[in-house]
Amino acid sequence: MFDAILIDKTDDAQSVSQTQIDTDHLPEGDVLVEIAYSTLNYKDALAITGASPVVRKFPMVPGIDFAGIVRESSHPDYKADDKVVLNGWGVGEVHWGGLAKFARVKGDWLVPLPEAISMKRAMAIGTAGYTAMLCVQALEKHGVAPDAGPVAVTGAAGGVGSVAVTLLASRGYEVAAVTGREEEADFLTSLGASSIVARDELSGKPRALNKERFAGGVDVAGSTVLANLLSMTRYGGTVAACGLAAGMDLPASVAPFILRGVTLAGVDSVMCPAPRRRAAWDALAAELDMEKLDALSVELPFSEVIDAAPKFLKGQIRGRVIVPVAPELG
Numbered sequence: 001m002f003d004a005i006l007i008d009k010t011d012d013a014q015s016v017s018q019t020q021i022d023t024d025h026l027p028e029g030d031v032l033v034e035i036a037y038s039t040l041n042y043k044d045a046l047a048i049t050g051a052s053p054v055v056r057k058f059p060m061v062p063g064i065d066f067a068g069i070v071r072e073s074s075h076p077d078y079k080a081d082d083k084v085v086l087n088g089w090g091v092g093e094v095h096w097g098g099l100a101k102f103a104r105v106k107g108d109w110l111v112p113l114p115e116a117i118s119m120k121r122a123m124a125i126g127t128a129g130y131t132a133m134l135c136v137q138a139l140e141k142h143g144v145a146p147d148a149g150p151v152a153v154t155g156a157a158g159g160v161g162s163v164a165v166t167l168l169a170s171r172g173y174e175v176a177a178v179t180g181r182e183e184e185a186d187f188l189t190s191l192g193a194s195s196i197v198a199r200d201e202l203s204g205k206p207r208a209l210n211k212e213r214f215a216g217g218v219d220v221a222g223s224t225v226l227a228n229l230l231s232m233t234r235y236g237g238t239v240a241a242c243g244l245a246a247g248m249d250l251p252a253s254v255a256p257f258i259l260r261g262v263t264l265a266g267v268d269s270v271m272c273p274a275p276r277r278r279a280a281w282d283a284l285a286a287e288l289d290m291e292k293l294d295a296l297s298v299e300l301p302f303s304e305v306i307d308a309a310p311k312f313l314k315g316q317i318r319g320r321v322i323v324p325v326a327p328e329l330g
């Protein structure tokens with residue numbers, strides 16, 4: 001038996017509890033992982049609170065990512081004692097996830113943990129940090145170079161945003177951190193932001209085209225914020241969009257695309273093919289300033305995860321939230 005968070009549904013009501021699960025009840029998979037660290041992501045908070053239909057199969061162990069040690073494997077790429085990290089693939093949504101002491105998953109979903117990253121730091125990075133790297137790589141792929149001019153990062157004080165600010169600044173970009181929390185200005189500057197932009201400046205009714213302000217952007221907000229960002233993107237620029245913190249809609253016009261050649265690059269971390277996710281993790285190991293990473297991470301005890309989820313959705317949590325499950329594993 002081991003500790004897990006379990007979400008269940010009866011009729012229309014969702015319940016969530018910390019409980020004990022028998023290893024025999026774990027879902028099918030060719031690798032059994034003992035989890036050292038997991039995290040609380042925006043999606044996990046949606047799943048735990050039931051605020052959005054993230055969970056598509058009940059009962060469900062939430063947790064879209066984890067880092068841990070392989071205990072049993074019949075997959076050719078993994079053997080006992082290998083350190084691994086997992087992000088996405090529907091784990092914590094349709095397959096039992098990382099907010100538990102053990103997970104049984106498909107070996108094809110795992111990434112070998114790069115040596116330069118500890119299991120704790122892997123979860124300080126987590127799905128948010130790995131997604132931030134996918135966004136940065138999308139900007140690079142579309143030719144937004146560090147000398148192109150300011151690059152906006154929305155939701156800058158959140159999980160994806162704070163890592164994106166750090167990564168872009170360390171690559172030499174001029175980062176305009178867009179935040180709704182003025183009080184986080186010093187924190188964002190310490191991560192490398194060159195300027196702080198009030199979220200209100202991107203929250204008004206979007207115009208088809210606005211003054212050209214940013215060479216590109218990383219957007220976690222969607223909706224009006226993304227529409228405004230697109231209208232402010234310079235000729236030939238690119239915005240990497242990965243989130244919906246402000247909403248799922250996009251009240252934009254085609255003007256930025258057809259008159260300024262702007263590119264809207266969609267970023268998905270969940271089903272991202274294995275070679276691209278390995279490349280993102282390798283780049284994180286090579287580039288991410290681990291001291292800055294430590295400064296933007298907080299630990300949340302396993303026993304407090306359920307209570308913390310509603311606060312997370314209110315945007316009251318800064319940076320990345322690590323959940324130690326078995327920190328003694330290293």
Ligand code: NDP
Nearest residue numbers: 042155156157158159160179180242243244245246268269
């Ligand atoms: P966090 O809650 O840590 O950060 C979200 C940030 O967005 C907040 O901290 C806040 O930043 C900002 N924000 C909150 N509400 C609004 C609003 N109404 N308008 C504009 N900005 C707002 O979440 P994550 O960083 O973990 O995730 C961010 C988004 O990215 C989520 O929508 C998540 O689902 C998505 N995501 C997508 C992935 C993918 O694969 N595509 C993977 C990971 C995350 P501030 O206070 O600085 O303004």
